[in-house]
Amino acid sequence: MGEKILMKGNEVIGEAALRAGCRHYFGYPITPQTEIAHYMAKRMPEEGGTFLQAESEVAAINMVYGAASAGVRVMTSSSSPGISLKQEGISYASCAELPAVVVNIVRTGPGLGGILPAQCDYFQAVKGGGHGDYKMVVLAPCSVQELYELTVEAFNISDKYRILSMIMGDGILGQMMEPVEFKDKEEIIKVDKNWAVTGSKMERQNNVITSIYIDPEKMEDHNLKLQAKYKAIEENEVRVETYNCENADVIVAAFGTVARIIKNVITMAEKEGIKVGLIRPITLWPFPDNEFQKYADVPKAFLTVEMNAGQMVEDVRMAVNGKKPVHFYGRMGGMIPTQQDILNKIKEILKG
Amino acid sequence: MPKVFERPHALKDVSMHYCPGCTHGIVHRLIAEVIDELQIEGKTVGISPVGCTYNNYEYFNCDMVQAAHGRAPAVGTGVKRANPDNVVFTYQGDGDLAAIGTAEIVHAAARGEKITTIFVNNAIYGMTSGQMAPTTLLNQVTMTTPFGRNSESHGFPIKVCEMLSTLEGVVYLERVAVNDIKNIKNAKQAIKKAFQIQLANKGFSLVEILSTCPTNWGLNPIESLKWLQDNMMPHYPLGNFKGKDLEV
Numbered sequence: 098m099g100e101k102i103l104m105k106g107n108e109v110i111g112e113a114a115l116r117a118g119c120r121h122y123f124g125y126p127i128t129p130q131t132e133i134a135h136y137m138a139k140r141m142p143e144e145g146g147t148f149l150q151a152e153s154e155v156a157a158i159n160m161v162y163g164a165a166s167a168g169v170r171v172m173t174s175s176s177s178p179g180i181s182l183k184q185e186g187i188s189y190a191s192c193a194e195l196p197a198v199v200v201n202i203v204r205t206g207p208g209l210g211g212i213l214p215a216q217c218d219y220f221q222a223v224k225g226g227g228h229g230d231y232k233m234v235v236l237a238p239c240s241v242q243e244l245y246e247l248t249v250e251a252f253n254i255s256d257k258y259r260i261l262s263m264i265m266g267d268g269i270l271g272q273m274m275e276p277v278e279f280k281d282k283e284e285i286i287k288v289d290k291n292w293a294v295t296g297s298k299m300e301r302q303n304n305v306i307t308s309i310y311i312d313p314e315k316m317e318d319h320n321l322k323l324q325a326k327y328k329a330i331e332e333n334e335v336r337v338e339t340y341n342c343e344n345a346d347v348i349v350a351a352f353g354t355v356a357r358i359i360k361n362v363i364t365m366a367e368k369e370g371i372k373v374g375l376i377r378p379i380t381l382w383p384f385p386d387n388e389f390q391k392y393a394d395v396p397k398a399f400l401t402v403e404m405n406a407g408q409m410v411e412d413v414r415m416a417v418n419g420k421k422p423v424h425f426y427g428r429m430g431g432m433i434p435t436q437q438d439i440l441n442k443i444k445e446i447l448k449g
Numbered sequence: 450m451p452k453v454f455e456r457p458h459a460l461k462d463v464s465m466h467y468c469p470g471c472t473h474g475i476v477h478r479l480i481a482e483v484i485d486e487l488q489i490e491g492k493t494v495g496i497s498p499v500g501c502t503y504n505n506y507e508y509f510n511c512d513m514v515q516a517a518h519g520r521a522p523a524v525g526t527g528v529k530r531a532n533p534d535n536v537v538f539t540y541q542g543d544g545d546l547a548a549i550g551t552a553e554i555v556h557a558a559a560r561g562e563k564i565t566t567i568f569v570n571n572a573i574y575g576m577t578s579g580q581m582a583p584t585t586l587l588n589q590v591t592m593t594t595p596f597g598r599n600s601e602s603h604g605f606p607i608k609v610c611e612m613l614s615t616l617e618g619v620v621y622l623e624r625v626a627v628n629d630i631k632n633i634k635n636a637k638q639a640i641k642k643a644f645q646i647q648l649a650n651k652g653f654s655l656v657e658i659l660s661t662c663p664t665n666w667g668l669n670p671i672e673s674l675k676w677l678q679d680n681m682m683p684h685y686p687l688g689n690f691k692g693k694d695l696e697v
């Protein structure tokens with residue numbers, strides 16, 4: 098058993114990164130994730146690492162690009178408008194197959210939006226917010242404990258596949274304090290980074306990190322290689338939690354903070370004789386299609402609840418593939434769906 | 450017979466793609482000679498830009514990272530912070546460094562990032578076929594200033610060395626040209642000093658190199674060298690702006 102301490106979500110992300118062997122952090126302040134930078138500014142020097150406050154999000158992600166090219170574990174963090182600025186570097190790093198962790202503690206949008214929690218960056222995260230055909234592994238924790246565990250896991254997945262991983266939380270998760278149990282020692286996968294630019298020492302051929310292939314055949318070959326990698330990740334790295342789905346009248350799909358609310362809705366509904374199940378995608382990409390197909394015959398209908406205008410619902414509809422109706426309930430602007438509102442929506446669906 | 454002249458080891462034995470009369474090839478060679486002389490090939494990491502020299506990783510015999518437009522100083526920062534023992538240089542043109550990447554170069558310089566920037570200024574965008582650069586001279590005709598650059602509509606050319614010389618993090622700053630033998634020799638000394646500054650761990654160093662673009666200037670190679678001397682040099686005076694007397 099490791100130590101159990103009360104910690105703020107954002108700070109846990111920083112501590113988890115350190116425990117995963119990350120010694121390089123490049124970022125730029127933005128609410129509601131700034132405590133990650135505060136934490137790193139103090140802890141990185143203590144651990145002999147680099148904390149650098151970049152001049153912009155664009156610079157920060159490109160510093161990540163450089164450090165990842167040099168073979169070290171590296172992280173950046175931001176919130177929605179800042180992540181938009183990082184999209185350029187995210188696309189380049191994806192093409193160059195650089196492993197790194199990007200944290201997005203989502204706030205409301207579009208534009209400068211507001212600073213309250215939201216889930217409105219789902220499309221941007223899972224469908225490719227930057228240009229080109231690329232994917233990131235997107236992990237959506239729903240507790241401070243999971244922020245810790247999935248941050249460590251994100252580094253391992255990134256190194257294993259040479260891919261960017263995103264931790265996508267929201268302002269509630271980032272700002273809340275919960276007890277978190279740290280392991281005494283993390284399992285850090287060791288991979289050969291013989292591709293990294295570290296100086297050849299005149300002992301090997303030169304390494305080149307690039308994202309440009311002017312020759313169309315080479316560019317297509319590289320794209321095919323990327324797609325094959327994404328397929329392998331889809332087959333091996335899906336994470337999902339299912340709860341109470343076996344005899345459910347309605348199965349709710351929700352991720353992150355909203356999934357916690359659904360667990361209370363399930364208890365409320367039970368008292369009224371309504372059986373509600375939950376499928377909680379933990380990896381938003383790769384999406385747990387199989388889990389939805391597995392339970393597609395069980396409920397009368399599915400309901401997706403999100404803090405946005407309806408984004409993950411599209412993936413749920415594709416996964417359910419017309420077998421059952423898929424309804425949507427969402428709030429925006431930093432408004433949080435209440436248990437009663439969600440229960441009312443479930444009753445409305447069952448009434449037909 | 451002993452060899453008195455040969456290709457530097459840090460430069461690969463391949464044909465370059467540059468236009469006839471373009472001076473990128475000379476600048477590449479000077480950097481490679483310096484890498485050889487300082488015996489740092491095995492610890493050097495170069496950062497390639499966008500533009501005409503996007504693929505100079507095919508020419509330099511050292512580890513290289515190709516960066517997004519303007520972001521080379523940020524990428525170089527990441528590489529250097531990850532492995533401080535590496536010698537990191539960025540190779541950037543005027544569009545890359547003085548337009549889209551202005552923030553990155555200014556802040557890498559202000560931080561005193563221990564990297565070396567080779568800044569090639571030919572007063573025009575080359576690869577995208579001759580548009581106005583931040584360094585395009587007043588009255589200079591380009592594809593996007595067909596009646597000549599005028600300050601009222603297009604603003605004034607940016608003097609990068611003068612601008613960066615105000616920053617405390619900059620340790621060495623020199624403007625050179627590659628239009629004749631004497632200046633080419635001076636350019637090599639400046640490049641060498643800039644790398645030595647980094648090896649001595651002193652801070653940020655940059656060498657601005659006035660260069661030609663015969664294709665997009667619409668001049669032949671000989672005329673281009675003269676145009677550089679007659680038009681660029683008066684506006685961009687050669688010389689040291691910082692760190693001249695620094696011992697390394």
